[in-house]
Amino acid sequence: MISVVILGAGNVATHLFKAFEKAENIVVNQWYNRSLKTIKPYKNKIEIIDDLALLNDADVYIIAVSDDAIAELSEQLPFENKLVVHTSGGVGVYDIDKKHKRGVFYPLQTFSKDAEMDFKSVPICIETIDKKDYHILKALAISIGSPTKKVNSDQRRVLHLAAVFVNNFTNQLYRIGHEITESEGAEFDLLKPLILETAKKVQELSPYMAQTGPAKRHDKKTIKKHLKILKNEQHKDIYKLLTKSIQNTHGTSTGSATNFEKNTHNGRKKL
Amino acid sequence: MISVVILGAGNVATHLFKAFEKAENIVVNQWYNRSLKTIKPYKNKIEIIDDLALLNDADVYIIAVSDDAIAELSEQLPFENKLVVHTSGGVGVYDIDKKHKRGVFYPLQTFSKDAEMDFKSVPICIETIDKKDYHILKALAISIGSPTKKVNSDQRRVLHLAAVFVNNFTNQLYRIGHEITESEGAEFDLLKPLILETAKKVQELSPYMAQTGPAKRHDKKTIKKHLKILKNEQHKDIYKLLTKSIQNTHGTSTGSATNFEKNTHNGRKKL
Numbered sequence A, B: 001m002i003s004v005v006i007l008g009a010g011n012v013a014t015h016l017f018k019a020f021e022k023a024e025n026i027v028v029n030q031w032y033n034r035s036l037k038t039i040k041p042y043k044n045k046i047e048i049i050d051d052l053a054l055l056n057d058a059d060v061y062i063i064a065v066s067d068d069a070i071a072e073l074s075e076q077l078p079f080e081n082k083l084v085v086h087t088s089g090g091v092g093v094y095d096i097d098k099k100h101k102r103g104v105f106y107p108l109q110t111f112s113k114d115a116e117m118d119f120k121s122v123p124i125c126i127e128t129i130d131k132k133d134y135h136i137l138k139a140l141a142i143s144i145g146s147p148t149k150k151v152n153s154d155q156r157r158v159l160h161l162a163a164v165f166v167n168n169f170t171n172q173l174y175r176i177g178h179e180i181t182e183s184e185g186a187e188f189d190l191l192k193p194l195i196l197e198t199a200k201k202v203q204e205l206s207p208y209m210a211q212t213g214p215a216k217r218h219d220k221k222t223i224k225k226h227l228k229i230l231k232n233e234q235h236k237d238i239y240k241l242l243t244k245s246i247q248n249t250h251g252t253s254t255g256s257a258t259n260f261e262k263n264t265h266n267g268r269k270k271l
């Protein structure tokens, strides 16, 4: 049995609580938030507290609060030498107060409070300062069905950065697709199956192998037509920059792939 | 029964042939390609030809060849006044020779030859010059299980352009995610569930509502950190431009959404 205390009551904390509750070998001892309001609905299932002085003993303390509040909250914890982890991709493990055993339990996924989340599709990136603390975090992740990966700080940092590209920036491209289609009274809904298929394709194939379209084909006529249709200057800039980026990746028609491409363009190669 | 002749043997032609073959009320009379080699494997199922002079009568002739070859091929067809359509998002309906009844049967999806494709997730955008020709194309699409949409030329043009954003450009963002993670020996595979979830989210929620992250939050500290990690100048430019684009869409922290945002940010509104 692994005993856990959750601190914070946002998206991540709430999803973790629900997953831990279902897991057989995890017990959540207490749930802390600075204000009780958000966690009141759970008061029959779990001891809820808003006073750090009431914290009891547990194997792991999970700080799932806003990035900026992690350091301070860890400092305020009224004990030492216990395992305290945060759940952030962008905050250092050393930002946790040094009186604790320290680690990171970073779920590489996008959470919304109301949407259900199956932790099978939430890879947990684990980092600990002391090797010995790794195994309990791994066991915790496995108990909720998550794939796990041991990462160092540099790796976690680039994963968090890459997540911005494939999540936030991709979502903004969807948004631009929305604006463009609606501008002519066409339906964004028509693009939804394509959006899904594009994401599914790279589950099997590398993005390098999956690429198609006018940029890759150096189809100047179509590119020119598209730039003429775009009225928003920023959309034009994005079109040009991403077209150039695709052409850099795939080389000219005469072929000039960089080493990275040569090494990674194999379709189903496990990376 | 609708009788069809397919011209061309690439990705689209092949997927259409397979779907038509399964449909109850469609019969494919002949399959033409300039070279027989690609369609040889189908010769027991269907009459294959490489000579336009051998073409027989049919209700619809579907030209699914490279964009640049559509006009010429339509001109070479040895008959007139029959319904001839192409399958391109980027080619005008008037590019088909005017001796024919003309239309477009544009599948808004990304096809690869070896991957299976369920036409339920292939919206067919239909355009015809003569209203009377619309219904047979709609019946054709319905027979293979596709959702259909009547579009005009301007709408088809912007759908094709938007498809470049949500398919080719999005895929390039995946590619950049791949490069960034591998540069630190982190695994791109860890990002795959996030990629899928990002695409799934906008099936229900508008991209406006689905947005999160440092750009939207105007989290200057994280943005600065990320720009410092990025070594590739082009990746930096893409990061900056898409961050600015997100901030334009979502306004400053004091809030300044444009009319488009006000009208379209409702979560589940059917667009």
Ligand SMILES: NC(=O)c1ccc[n+]([C@@H]2O[C@H](COP(=O)([O-])OP(=O)(O)OC[C@H]3O[C@@H](n4cnc5c(N)ncnc54)[C@H](OP(=O)(O)O)[C@@H]3O)[C@@H](O)[C@H]2O)c1
Binding pocket: A008, A009, A010, A011, A012, A013, A033, A034, A035, A038, A064, A065, A066, A067, A069, A073, A086, A087, A088, A089, A090, A106, A107, A108, A109, A110, A111, A112
């Ligand atoms: N959301 C995601 O998709 C996601 C994914 C991976 C990792 N993460 C990481 O997980 C952590 C939590 O993110 P989230 O999205 O769950 O956040 P969130 O939904 O915005 O919730 C933030 C939580 O932090 C608490 N909080 C904020 N400032 C505080 C302070 N000064 N002192 C004490 N508590 C404070 C809030 O308390 P109140 O309820 O009282 O306001 C709330 O419970 C962050 O480190 C984030 O980087 C998030």
Ligand SMILES: NC(=O)c1ccc[n+]([C@@H]2O[C@H](COP(=O)([O-])OP(=O)(O)OC[C@H]3O[C@@H](n4cnc5c(N)ncnc54)[C@H](OP(=O)(O)O)[C@@H]3O)[C@@H](O)[C@H]2O)c1
Binding pocket: B008, B009, B010, B011, B012, B013, B033, B034, B035, B038, B064, B065, B066, B067, B069, B073, B086, B087, B088, B089, B090, B106, B107, B108, B109, B110, B111, B112
């Ligand atoms: N692929 C997609 O995801 C997709 C999606 C929606 C719409 N479309 C549209 O569908 C059409 C076909 O695309 P595709 O991807 O199926 O193409 P593709 O796989 O590249 O195949 C092209 C086909 O066109 C033939 N062809 C090329 N030049 C020709 C010429 N000068 N004369 C006669 N035939 C010629 C080729 O014949 P050989 O076999 O002899 O080379 C081949 O059968 C295009 O208009 C495209 O814009 C494609």
